[in-house]
Amino acid sequence: MLIESQIHGNEPHGTTAVLNLLKTLGGSSQRAQEIREAVTVVVVPQLNADGAALDRRQNDRTWDDVVDDFPDLAGAPTAWKYNTKAEGFDINRDFNPDLDYVPAAGDFPGTSAGTGWYITPEAQTVRDVYRSLEQEFGTVDTFVDLHNQGPCYTGEGPNGEATGEYPTLSISGRFIDDPSAFGDWPKFDYDASRRLNVAVFDALQQRGESPHGAVTLYPQNTNLPGTALGSFGLRGSATILFETTGQTQTAGQKGAGQLTKQVEIGLTAVVDGMTDGTLAGVDAERYESIPERRSIPRD
Numbered sequence: 647m648l649i650e651s652q653i654h655g656n657e658p659h660g661t662t663a664v665l666n667l668l669k670t671l672g673g674s675s676q677r678a679q680e681i682r683e684a685v686t687v688v689v690v691p692q693l694n695a696d697g698a699a700l701d702r703r704q705n706d707r708t709w710d711d712v713v714d715d716f717p718d719l720a721g722a723p724t725a726w727k728y729n730t731k732a733e734g735f736d737i738n739r740d741f742n743p744d745l746d747y748v749p750a751a752g753d754f755p756g757t758s759a760g761t762g763w764y765i766t767p768e769a770q771t772v773r774d775v776y777r778s779l780e781q782e783f784g785t786v787d788t789f790v791d792l793h794n795q796g797p798c799y800t801g802e803g804p805n806g807e808a809t810g811e812y813p814t815l816s817i818s819g820r821f822i823d824d825p826s827a828f829g830d831w832p833k834f835d836y837d838a839s840r841r842l843n844v845a846v847f848d849a850l851q852q853r854g855e856s857p858h859g860a861v862t863l864y865p866q867n868t869n870l871p872g873t874a875l876g877s878f879g880l881r882g883s884a885t886i887l888f889e890t891t892g893q894t895q896t897a898g899q900k901g902a903g904q905l906t907k908q909v910e911i912g913l914t915a916v917v918d919g920m921t922d923g924t925l926a927g928v929d930a931e932r933y934e935s936i937p938e939r940r941s942i943p944r945d
């Protein structure tokens with residue numbers, strides 16, 4: 647199980663949650679020992695450390711830095727997710743299902759529906775960790791990516807305005823429209839991702855009281871092979887995206903504590919499902935009945 651947090655620097659709650667999870671899993675309880683024997687949990691917390699220090703989405707790297715690393719890219723158009731004002735990249739589109747992919751000038755500027763390049767040191771780091779896990783275990787069973795989303799609601803009025811409940815978390819296992827569009831990926835298993843999401847949804851519903859019960863599906867009309875979720879899903883990992891509502895600028899201490907707790911509950915549900923055998927028995931079709939989020943904030 648590989649967990650990544652804060653690929654967007656201003657999306658902090660997953661980092662706190664995953665460090666809390668590690669503390670729990672490292673404890674002396676019998677359950678913690680059982681989990682450690684049953685599953686290997688690897689965490690890359692606060693992947694975008696520069697973006698976190700700058701309190702922004704992008705990393706801190708110029709296109710010139712990239713060309714220094716990959717001289718063949720001199721004269722190529724800059725990557726579509728390079729922000730010229732911030733002088734940084736949205737690392738969340740720099741992944742490729744081919745871990746041996748070498749950046750080629752003809753593949754730029756790229757698109758949202760295309761694969762990424764591993765031109766950022768952050769994405770290269772996650773790729774290298776993922777590859778080492780594949781070499782050791784064959785398949786990385788589960789990949790979790792922890793994000794924050796902007797304000798959103800469950801309903802939509804006649805003029806497209808937001809109505810209804812305010813979800814505190816959106817989740818998703820859907821990042822690839824048509825796996826065959828990106829080559830031959832026989833281990834791609836969308837149902838495994840759906841089961842994972844249902845297990846997390848159920849765990850948060852069982853808490854009953856607000857805010858942990860207010861979980862929705864992240865928009866499903868997505869095709870994002872350049873994300874780690876998309877690329878690693880093609881390689882056979884069951885994937886789940888956590889989009890906690892709110893960013894560094896929008897939650898005070900108490901609110902942040904609640905937002906962090908729901909991610910911890912969700913991560914614990916994943917670990918429990920993987921280690922107690924219940925995950926395999928989850929009905930993947932129930933994924934389709936999780937309520938959808940409305941309005942379109944940034945991811």
Ligand SMILES: [Zn+2]
Nearest residue numbers: 654793794945
């Ligand atoms: Zn994000």
